[in-house]
Amino acid sequence: MKQLINVPETVVADALRGMAAAHPELTVDVSARLVVRRDAPVAGKVGLVSGGGSGHEPLHGGFVGPGMLDAACPGEVFTSPVPDQMVKAAAAVDGGAGVLFVVKNYTGDVLNFDMAAELAEDEGVQVAKVLVADDVAVVDSTFTAGRRGTGGTLFVEKIAGAAADEGAPLDRVAWIARKVADSCRSFGVALTACTTPAKGSPTFDLPDGELELGIGIHGEPGRERRGMMTAREIADATVDALLTDLQPTAPVLLLVNGMGGTPLLELYGFNAEVRRALDARGVVVARTLVGNYVTSLDMAGASVTFCQADEELLRLWDAPVRTAALRWGV
Template identity: 70%
Template sequence: MKKLINGADSVVSDALTGLAAAHPELRVDVAKRIVTRAGGPRRGKVGLVSGGGSGHEPLHAGFVGHGMLDAACPGEIFTSPVPDQLIEATNAVNGGAGVLHIVKNYTGDVLNFEMAAELCAEDGVEVATVLVNDDVAVQDSLFTAGRRGTGATLFVEKIAGALAEGGAPLDEVASVGNEVNARSRSFGVALSACTTPTAGKPTFELGEGEIELGIGIHGEPGRVRAPMAPAREIVRVAMDAIHEDLPLSGDTLVLVNGMGGTPLIELYVVFAEVAAYLGERGARISRSLVGDYVTSLDMQGFSVTVCRLSEELTRLWDAPVQTPALRWGR
């Protein structure tokens, strides 16, 4: 394992120290692992808190700032944050209008956010939760942990963040977050596994001619292993899975997301195939994003997320945003 680290145990703290040095517009509590906007809560504005394991950068700390999150709580690598962090972040961003928790659907994230929300409610802070579960590779049934939250998390954070910035009440901010999640679907593909600093070796072995279809964002293997194929065929598998679950038509927002170790040129090759696929079905790409946004350390691969837009969602997507990893219009 070759990594630019000082030690496996200090990676998260060292990266937060770097985030603080690079972004004075953020307040970074390295010891408590809480990232907030430097300005503090705005009176009467709904606060947005998200969090999850580290290793998915820029998610979530890279999305703290005007028009998006008010706070992010990074956990250990691929491990959800603990309730103490979430409670402190919730209190720190509460401007009196309540706080929205944006939670990716993994057992650990859900349990820790639930514990925090219960304790905040006991202390009189109004908390609502949006659970993101956009990954079509996982069957949603009573007999599984349910679909994972992946790329759509960024869409929820951006769009709910824009509505909150405009002064909307908590129930409306939660409702638009749920709507974005309901209109979004994702599918991920890995060409290689990732290596966590503590494990020191890849989380699974893939042969030279093999890929994993239906991966999550924690280096867990996918649902099936398949032979390597041209980008066009791989994209077709991903898009078919999405299209079967949510027929694609009308205006769409498309994220072609790198998993951390994928050259941008390949992501554009993938985007071309996604565009061709949508074109064949009469859907329009009206907004798009290409790059590393919801990563899995050094994994080579991509995920594609499609959201069926409405006029209102498009307006909120276009609203000004100023965060380390997403900024426009301001």
């Protein structure tokens, strides 16, 4: 497989060097593997910290900035960051109001963030945690005990980040983050496997003419394989899987997310089919975001996430945000 890299061993460090060069509004520590907003810590503001394995960009480093995260901890490709990174991130963003850890439900992430929270509290930093487990496809998958954390992470980070920017205290920011996490559901579809730099070849076998429904963002197995389907058929299967798990009682925020190897031309066409399917089933869409936000390296495919949002959550979603990957209202 052809990849735009030097050597697999330096992929993450090289990407962080490039991020630093492109975004002077961020403090990027390549050796410590940290991305921090340059004005951190902000006095009196709850700090938001998240992180996870690299390969899902722009998650999480691309979401660092006013209105969203204060710091992100990138691990190696598809590998959890380590507790030392998280403790350093918490110390860097603690403005005296405490720190919220946003954790995707993967075993390594959960264990390491739990350990980091204990270490940070030993150093005098008040820490709360929220777990994101929004993928309805499978339970107790290869990487998790319980559901996987995927596209809902973006909604949690954005909405909780807005609440923190408004000056809400830690318990309130954590409550809002958990409310969002509980209101999110996701389902993904893979058309091709992804290719990690270390392996240099597809991580699993997905023959031509087949797709996998319910795939995870690390290439974990999904619910089933089928012959290739049209965008309309995929949208119907995806929306039915989501609504079987949760029928929204309020308008939803909708994310139609590319897995990294699908062009926007296809994603917008897929969005049209997702909206058709939701409209036909009586689901009201309040806001829509289309693009590559929670990716899986070069995987072709897409995921759909919705978050049912009351007036407060919708207001916080609309609040200004200024990050490398998400920016409006400023």
